[in-house]
Amino acid sequence: MVSIPAEQPSLDVSPIPGAADEAFWHGDRLFRLIVTGCALLVLLVLGGLVIAMGVGGLKAFAAFGPQFVVSNVWNPVSNEYGALAPLFGTVVSTLIAVAIALPLAFGAAFWLTAIAPPAVAEFVGSAVQLLAAVPSIIFGMWGLAVVVPFVAHHVQPFARHVFGHTPGLRWVVHGAAFGSGLLTGGVVLAIMVMPFMTAVMRDVFMAIPPMLKESAYGLGATRWEVMRRIVAPWSRTGMIGGVVLGMGRALGETMAVTFVIGNSNSVGWSIFAPRNTVASLIALEFPESPAGSLKLSALMALGFILIVISFASLIAARWLLREKSA
Amino acid sequence: MSGTVTKSNGWAKSPVAARRRAIDLVATGLSFVATAIAILMLASILWTLVSNGIAGLSVVALIRPMGPPGSHGGLANAIVGSVIQTVVALLMGAPIGLCCGIYLSEYGGKGRFASTVRFVSDVLLSAPSILIGLFVYLVLVAPFGHFSGFAGSVALAILAVPIIVRTTEDMLRLVPTAMREAGMALGAKKWRVVVFLCLRSARVGVLTGILLAVARVSGETAPLLFTSLGNENWSFSLAQPMASLPLAIYQYAGKPYDDWLALSWTGALLVTVGVLTINIVVRFGIRSRKG
Secondary structure, X not given: OOOOOXXXXXXXXXXXXXXXXXXXXXXXXXXXXXXXXXXXXXXXXXXXXXXXXXXXXXXHHHHHOOHHHHOOOEEOXXXXXXXXXXXXXXXXXXXXXXXXXXXXXXXXXXXXXXXXXXXXXXXXXXXHHHHHHOOHHHHHHHHHHHHHHHHHHHXXXXXXXXXXXXXOOOOOOOOOOOOOOHHHHHHHHHHHHHHHHHHHHHHHHHOOOXXXXXXXXXXXXXXXXXXXXXXXXXXXXHHHHHHHHHHHHHHHOOHHHHHHOEOOOOOXXXXXXXXXXXXXXXXXXHHHOOOOOHHHHHHHHXXXXXXXXXXXXXXXXXXXXXXXXX | OHHHHHHHHHHHHOHHHHHHHHHHHHHHHHHHHHHHHHHHHHHHHHHHHHHHHOOOOOHHHHHOOOOOOOOOOOOHHXXXXXXXXXHHHHHHHHHHHHHHHHHHHHHHOOOHHHHHHHHHHHHHHXXXXXXXXXXXXXXXXXXXXXXXXXXXXXXXXXXXXXHHHHHHHHHHHOOOXXXXXXXXXXXXXXXXXXXXXXXXXXXXXXXHHHHHHXXXXXXXXXXXXXXXXXXXXXXXXXXXXEOOHHHHHHHHOOOOOHHHHHHHHHHHHHHHHHHHHHHHHHHHHHHHHHO
């Protein structure tokens, strides 16, 4: 009869000395330790990211105080930096992107779930998702080669022709026809985030109990009426969640925007004027920011603000998407 | 019988029904247009890439390193650099992502820690990639005083991990509990059950996630700007600045030299074809075989 010492964790007794240790090192506890460690690592990376940005931006926050977020100045010569212009460009280009992408995504999700034959929907839906896989720098080059000339030669002249003398709207379409500016950035962003929104909307439209839709069809409702009266109200929060998710992507997009937004540190009414965004400013100004400089710190401070905004939008999206499923 | 037909015909001709049908037709048409716009944009992007990039696609571009304008440079060092950094990123990111996914599915459950990790992983998934580059710069470039391919790989790994976490967890959750119980009942330890039963039966899905992560990171530019910096010459050392295809595209695009411009389009074509091929293989190849 082999006696089992109390501290031995396993019944797997072997005559080899040190077997208990071996069982530990090859066993469950080690495995659990490893996978938990990896989960912890993911937490640490995001924590490190936020802390690094916050600490890096401390110098700028200390130097400019709350003035930092309302100041429009970005002047490396006098060493004065403000976040207003990039924040303005980020928010407005994202809003334009959402305004364009939302109807497109809604329409595509409606067509894919309610109208297209399943085989076609499968194929076309995959093609739409391929659009989401295109790298962002490719969107930038395509935007520069295709969208910028189109806006310069067609959209802006047309907009000025139509709204050029309308009080109020006059300043919105004001400016030279460069082609690169807020609207172009918004359009390219819209095409980038639209597949994400479509995917989420498709999922929430599919999640509706078929009985609800079938009863409406049975009462003689048309497909649009089913969408409008049954599916849309049922999945409203889910749809908003998808929109916010796409918005979060648009906020932090760098390469595509850098190519087409014109990169001018300014604030104004015109949607055709060149502006910049937080991400494009960081990408362009970083190479000229020596380590330890106030400028680098200002960029980090911008990064901190950006991550806080995308954090907040993601929390909002999750909250909205969860409420429905619960 | 004939009564019903007449009735429904009469109903269909009423102005209300006509209006409802018209609205339905318009909505249906618009939704088709929305879908068509998305497809047209994809087609336009592909067409722009092919028509601009195919001319520069030559053996020279594939075997010669980058060079100054007019020197018949190619993209070979950038292609090799991209492959090296993606592979290294995967070697770091895949095990971490897998383990984290395993934790969430097999150990964490609905606990507070697991929910936090799940949420944080989602945040990382949509965190602005340029900030990840900035973070890695602060941690791995600034302290050492020089840019390096390793820092670039770490930045890419941080991007890859959340994708792999998400798919691994989802795929492991699809494994029936009965299979786990069968393994346990045979006396297997939990880690053996997880690795040799669950992970093995979910391997196609898990592989899908890893491939999608490869596709995502191999086209990323922003996180490499401040980490691996790019390199004009051959660079095989992870301790040195390393070239990569997206950085070469970024460097060459919009420059006033025709041969650089042509190369940037060729590079863009190569990256896109690579990324979309992986996606198509995943979507149509692996998924259809499984289903």
